[in-house]
Amino acid sequence: MIELPDLVAGGLAAGTLSALALGGGLLRLRRQQTRQRAEISALRTQLDGSLRAFTAEVEHLAARRVPAAAQRVAHPHLAVPGPLQPLTVGTPLGIALENVLLALQAEVASQRTRVDAAAQAGMRGATREIQAALYRLQDALRRLQQRYDEPELAQTLFQLDHENEQSLRRAQVAAVVCGAWVGLAREESHLVDAVTGGQARLAGYQRVKVHNHLEPGTALVSHAVEPVAIIVAELLDNALRHSAPDTDVVVSLEHVHHGVCVTVDDAGLGMTRDERDRAQRLVAGDAPILLTDLGDPPRMGLAAIGRLTRQFDLGVDVSSASPYGGVRAVLRVDSHLLSRLDPADRPPAPSAPRTTRRSGPAAPAPTHAYGTQDAVPDAPRHHTPTDENGNGDGEGDGNGNDGLPQRRRRRTRPAPAAVPEASAPPASSRPARRPEEAAAALGALQSGTAAARSGAEAAPAAGAPTATAHDTDHTHDEGGAAR
Amino acid sequence: MTARPAGRPLVPAYLSTGGVARPSRPHLERLSVLARTEERVPPGLPAAELALLDALEGGSLAVVEAAALLGLPVSALCVLAAGLADRELIHTRAPIPPADRFDPDLLKRVADGLRALKHA
Numbered sequence: 055m056i057e058l059p060d061l062v063a064g065g066l067a068a069g070t071l072s073a074l075a076l077g078g079g080l081l082r083l084r085r086q087q088t089r090q091r092a093e094i095s096a097l098r099t100q101l102d103g104s105l106r107a108f109t110a111e112v113e114h115l116a117a118r119r120v121p122a123a124a125q126r127v128a129h130p131h132l133a134v135p136g137p138l139q140p141l142t143v144g145t146p147l148g149i150a151l152e153n154v155l156l157a158l159q160a161e162v163a164s165q166r167t168r169v170d171a172a173a174q175a176g177m178r179g180a181t182r183e184i185q186a187a188l189y190r191l192q193d194a195l196r197r198l199q200q201r202y203d204e205p206e207l208a209q210t211l212f213q214l215d216h217e218n219e220q221s222l223r224r225a226q227v228a229a230v231v232c233g234a235w236v237g238l239a240r241e242e243s244h245l246v247d248a249v250t251g252g253q254a255r256l257a258g259y260q261r262v263k264v265h266n267h268l269e270p271g272t273a274l275v276s277h278a279v280e281p282v283a284i285i286v287a288e289l290l291d292n293a294l295r296h297s298a299p300d301t302d303v304v305v306s307l308e309h310v311h312h313g314v315c316v317t318v319d320d321a322g323l324g325m326t327r328d329e330r331d332r333a334q335r336l337v338a339g340d341a342p343i344l345l346t347d348l349g350d351p352p353r354m355g356l357a358a359i360g361r362l363t364r365q366f367d368l369g370v371d372v373s374s375a376s377p378y379g380g381v382r383a384v385l386r387v388d389s390h391l392l393s394r395l396d397p398a399d400r401p402p403a404p405s406a407p408r409t410t411r412r413s414g415p416a417a418p419a420p421t422h423a424y425g426t427q428d429a430v431p432d433a434p435r436h437h438t439p440t441d442e443n444g445n446g447d448g449e450g451d452g453n454g455n456d457g458l459p460q461r462r463r464r465r466t467r468p469a470p471a472a473v474p475e476a477s478a479p480p481a482s483s484r485p486a487r488r489p490e491e492a493a494a495a496l497g498a499l500q501s502g503t504a505a506a507r508s509g510a511e512a513a514p515a516a517g518a519p520t521a522t523a524h525d526t527d528h529t530h531d532e533g534g535a536a537r
Numbered sequence: 538m539t540a541r542p543a544g545r546p547l548v549p550a551y552l553s554t555g556g557v558a559r560p561s562r563p564h565l566e567r568l569s570v571l572a573r574t575e576e577r578v579p580p581g582l583p584a585a586e587l588a589l590l591d592a593l594e595g596g597s598l599a600v601v602e603a604a605a606l607l608g609l610p611v612s613a614l615c616v617l618a619a620g621l622a623d624r625e626l627i628h629t630r631a632p633i634p635p636a637d638r639f640d641p642d643l644l645k646r647v648a649d650g651l652r653a654l655k656h657a
Contacts, residue, residue, distance in 0.1 A: 189545075199550055199610040203567065208558035208612030212551035219549060241544050251547035260555055283547065403548035404588035404607040 107139060108147070114138045115151055123155040127162045128346065170344045174232040177345070181229040185237045188222045216254075223255040223287055230284065230358040231343060240279040242393055244402040245272050246307060246409070248279050249316060252286035253305075258294050264407045265306040272314060273395040274387070281362045282316075282387060285370065288355035289318045289383040297322030297380055304378070313388040320380035325372075330381075334373045339364035367391070550613045553585035558612050560619035565600060567611055568632035571618050572597035576626050585609070589617050593627060 114137065122134040134155065142148040195215045202208065226237055246266050253262045274282055286305075293303040297320040304319045325333065335341065339360030348357055356372075363370050369386035376382035551558075573593045582590075585607075592598065592606050604614040621627045 192545075196546075196550070196610075199612065203611040203615065205559040205563075205612065205615075208610070211612075212554075212556055212558045215549055216551055216556065238545070240547065243547055247547045250552065251549075254549050254552045259552070279547070401588075403546070404585045404609060405548050405553040405583075407584045408587060 111138050111142065111147070111151065115154065119151075119155060120158060123159050124162050127159055127166060166344070166346070167342075170346060173345050178229055178232040178234045181225045181232065182234060182237065184225045185222065185229060188218055188225060189238070192218050192222065216257075219255045220257060223284075223291075226284060227288065227354050227358045230361050231345075231348070231352075231354045233361070236280040236284060236362075238280050240276055242273055242276050242395060243279045244395060244397075244400075244406065245274050245282070245314060245316075245387070245392070246406045247403050248274055248282045249286050249305065249307060250403060250406045252283040253290060255283075255287045256291055256294060258299070259290075261294060261299070261301070262290055262303045262305060265304065266407045266409045267306060267308045267411055268314065268409055269309065269411060270397045270409050271394050272309075273393045275391055275393050278366055278368070278387065278391040281366045281368065282385070285359050285362055285368065285385055286316060286318070288359050289370075289372075289385065291355060293318050293320035293322065293381065293383070296320065301378075310386070313386060313392055316385040316387070318383040318385075319376040319378050321376070321378035322380035324375055324380050330373055334371070336360050337363060337370040337372055546608065550610050553583075553607075553609055553613050554616040555583070557616050560615040561623055562619045562629075564631065565615045565618055565629060566632055567599070567601045569600050569618075570597050570630040570632070571600060571603060572628045572630070574625055574628055576624070578626065579624070585613075586617050586621055589614070589621065590626060599632075 114135075118135050119137075122132060126132045126134055137143060137148055137151060142151070192215070195211055195218060199208065199211045199215070202211070229235075229237060245268060246264070249264060253259045253264065256262075290303060290305070297303060301321040303321075306317045306319075308315050308317070333356055336356035337359045339362075343357045343361065345352060348354060359370055362368065367388065368391070369384075369388070371384045371386070372381060374382045374384075571589075571593055573590065578587070578590060588607055589603060592603050598606070600614055600618060601611055603618070604611045607614065609617075618627060618629060622629050
């Protein structure tokens with residue numbers, strides 16, 4: 055037996071030990087490796103999954119969300135669909151995708167305004183040329199009208215002039231929508247002339263009935279004349295277009311506290327609530343106008359009104375319904391756009407409707423000639439009916455309102471004659487209060503003041519005062535409602 | 538006379554007659570004379586006809602004068618005047634025809650004859 059040296063034995067033992075240790079390590083390592091491999095494959099599948107999800111999300115973005123977001127720029131009522139996985143909302147990915155959409159929308163919007171501005175500039179240039187040419191044509195036609203009075207020729211000239219006015223209106227409105235100036239400088243003119251001039255620019259102007267209730271001499275400052283004519287023409291065009299051809303469109307001109315109102319009523323279809331809201335938005339002129347928003351064929355009238363109201367500080371309201379069933383459009387011209395012209399010096403156009411207002415009592419100083427001329431026949435007219443008591447409907451000219459007070463007076467006069475003592479006090483309009491009523495009124499007053507004095511101390515005790523207080527409240531409410 | 542503004546008129550002429558240029562009576566001429574009658578003005582006349590009646594308040598006018606006064610073409614004024622004449626609110630009178638001038642040849646021959654008589 056070979057004696058192994060200790061060293062060798064030690065070495066063997068160490069070797070065995072280390073082999074065992076290594077084997078164990080190897081084993082552990084291998085186990086770890088398999089675990090890691092499983093982990094890696096799990097991670098890989100997860101990565102694949104999320105990559106697929108991401109791709110799907112981007113595809114969804116490209117296929118659905120981007121077009122929707124781009125369309126939404128033009129049609130704000132469209133909804134942009136959310137991400138495919140609702141969970142991505144709020145994650146960095148979700149935020150990044152939202153930013154893509156926002157940047158896209160901003161860019162589309164700016165491109166849209168740029169393209170529209172270019173289109174508007176092109177159209178503005180073209181319509182300005184057309185407008186100038188049509189004005190020259192108008193001059194020529196009017197010269198011919200002055201020169202030739204043979205009826206057949208004159209008829210043709212009138213028709214041509216009317217056609218020309220209509221084309222002019224179209225060109226002018228298109229130019230105004232595209233941001234151009236109204237294209238014509240006018241001098242200070244009567245307001246009724248501007249309204250009648252607007253009326254003349256339409257087909258079917260015979261259906262328009264203008265009632266002029268303005269003071270004689272009410273005029274527009276020069277820069278407001280053409281805008282008012284355009285706005286009135288467009289409002290009338292809408293009214294004529296949307297009402298039956300056998301109905302009238304009624305225009306009335308009236309003074310209001312802040313200026314003058316031109317009210318256009320039609321007896322047509324009326325508008326639905328949505329249409330009315332849209333129309334009101336357009337005429338308010340707050341939002342910038344894009345040609346692409348006006349439809350095909352473009353409906354320019356309201357948009358032009360919107361431009362003009364904003365530029366010239368006019369007010370247009372189309373939000374109310376007309377008592378005739380259609381639409382009521384109101385144009386308000388504020389006092390700073392109004393001026394006065396002496397109607398004796400510069401009368402309104404002969405075709406402009408006369409004012410229904412007699413310039414007798416309320417006539418201001420400037421209208422001397424008309425005021426005195428009218429005031430002199432007016433004064434006897436007031437007296438003659440009461441003196442003669444006979445011919446009620448005398449001069450059928452404009453004094454239909456003179457007949458009414460006279461009748462009333464004649465009817466009230468016999469009544470006091472029958473009861474002489476009641477008519478003795480001068481304030482005979484309300485002497486007929488009976489004693490019981492007077493007592494009740496005074497009692498109510500007394501209990502009312504008593505209730506106010508007693509204040510909060512006797513709430514349950516004072517039944518009657520609270521009742522009266524309630525009554526007064528009630529009447530207040532009614533007054534409010536009536537107003 | 539009224540001073541018409543020099544600018545482009547705001548209200549076109551065809552509006553005064555509602556677009557009609559053929560008068561209901563054909564004999565009106567530029568120099569026909571229009572004058573008010575005693576007839577009372579009925580209510581509801583168009584504004585332009587009222588304006589013409591107002592213009593005639595001061596006395597009679599020729600068609601062309603009234604047209605200038607109202608700033609309307611003669612053709613439109615003829616329509617208005619014919620309408621008013623139909624309602625017997627105005628008289629119309631044809632223009633006075635210019636007196637016939639004598640034939641200068643005849644005059645010359647008469648003068649020659651007289652001269653011949655004198656010298657004879």
